[in-house]
Amino acid sequence: MRIAPVAVALALALSLAGDGPAPAQEPVWASSQDYDVPFVPTPPEVVAEMLRLAGVQAGDVLYDLGCGDGRIVVEAARRYGVRAVGIDIDPRRIAESKANAAKAGLAGRVRFLEQNLFEADLREATVVTLYLLSSVNLRLRPKLLTELKPGTRLVSHSFDMSEWRPDKTVVVTTDRGDERDVHLWIVPANVSGRWEWGQGRGADWKRCVLEADQMFQDVTVSAREGDWPLAAGEVSLSGPLFTFRLDVESEGRMQSSIYEGRVSGDTITGTVRPAGAARAAAVAWKAERDPKTAVSIAR
Numbered sequence: 311m312r313i314a315p316v317a318v319a320l321a322l323a324l325s326l327a328g329d330g331p332a333p334a335q336e337p338v339w340a341s342s343q344d345y346d347v348p349f350v351p352t353p354p355e356v357v358a359e360m361l362r363l364a365g366v367q368a369g370d371v372l373y374d375l376g377c378g379d380g381r382i383v384v385e386a387a388r389r390y391g392v393r394a395v396g397i398d399i400d401p402r403r404i405a406e407s408k409a410n411a412a413k414a415g416l417a418g419r420v421r422f423l424e425q426n427l428f429e430a431d432l433r434e435a436t437v438v439t440l441y442l443l444s445s446v447n448l449r450l451r452p453k454l455l456t457e458l459k460p461g462t463r464l465v466s467h468s469f470d471m472s473e474w475r476p477d478k479t480v481v482v483t484t485d486r487g488d489e490r491d492v493h494l495w496i497v498p499a500n501v502s503g504r505w506e507w508g509q510g511r512g513a514d515w516k517r518c519v520l521e522a523d524q525m526f527q528d529v530t531v532s533a534r535e536g537d538w539p540l541a542a543g544e545v546s547l548s549g550p551l552f553t554f555r556l557d558v559e560s561e562g563r564m565q566s567s568i569y570e571g572r573v574s575g576d577t578i579t580g581t582v583r584p585a586g587a588a589r590a591a592a593v594a595w596k597a598e599r600d601p602k603t604a605v606s607i608a609r
């Protein structure tokens with residue numbers, strides 16, 4: 311049976327989602343009504359898929375925002391050996407999380423902070439997990455896009471990010487037979503604005519300009535070489551990795567080049583090669599952006 315996010319939202323709001331017994335002693339709803347989201351734990355099989363989809367690996371630092379009883383944090387540290395941090399506004403959830411980490415013998419690898427997730431410092435995270443609500447995700451979205459490094463993987467159980475479409479969604483069937491969406495986003499670099507670089511040698515040297523419009527990870531570009539407009543295509547942005555194709559007409563023939571680079575602030579450093587040629591044929595390429603032309607992507 312598929313459970314629509316709206317049904318999960320309602321269940322969450324009423325604290326009635328059937329995710330197994332809540333470990334708290336008292337009725338969870340009675341104490342969590344002041345918080346943005348009540349405590350409802352993610353089923354273990356969904357936790358496993360969230361960590362798999364995020365591609366958690368050695369060296370990652372995972373943050374679970376609204377960590378509940380700490381199960382995602384504990385599983386990340388236990389299964390993948392990563393450092394993990396849980397943040398929850400409810401002191402009882404933090405106490406449970408610490409007890410669960412101690413029981414798993416992981417007290418040294420994990421940290422739990424009693425804090426409002428909207429005030430947490432997320433800059434060191436390389437993976438962020440969420441089981442909140444769509445409305446909370448939406449309020450959190452600008453902070454995620456501002457604070458998280460490009461390439462950070464963001465995984466949400468059930469709830470989406472509105473116009474920020476997931477890079478991937480998988481459906482997990484729980485042991486109880488209901489279906490849960492697990493969404494993955496890769497935090498994109500900001501590539502908006504006007505980029506310039508020089509191309510060609512001697513008398514053939516030309517200044518190239520690429521103008522990029524960006525909506526989250528979706529980018530459209532227009533380009534020119536000197537005064538000549540260039541056809542562009544195959545634009546892709548994944549975290550800090552920016553790729554596009556430019557077509558130049560030369561001696562009556564179309565020549566396509568593939569540009570691939572890593573964005574760091576106002577610089578892209580990478581390579582350019584003829585389309586279809588092996589990577590070994592690539593030569594170094596570097597583009598600079600006029601910082602005044604960049605537009606915030608933190609919507």
Ligand SMILES: C[S@@+](CC[C@H](N)C(=O)[O-])C[C@H]1O[C@@H](n2cnc3c(N)ncnc32)[C@H](O)[C@@H]1O
Pocket residue numbers: 322342345346347348349350351352374375376377378379380381382397398399400403425426427428440441442467
């Ligand atoms: C649906 S539970 C998710 C628990 C855990 N992440 C999981 O997936 O099993 C949401 C948690 O968010 C916490 N929470 C709600 N509002 C919060 C806020 N503003 N800051 C931090 N935690 C919050 C609640 O106390 C609750 O434990």
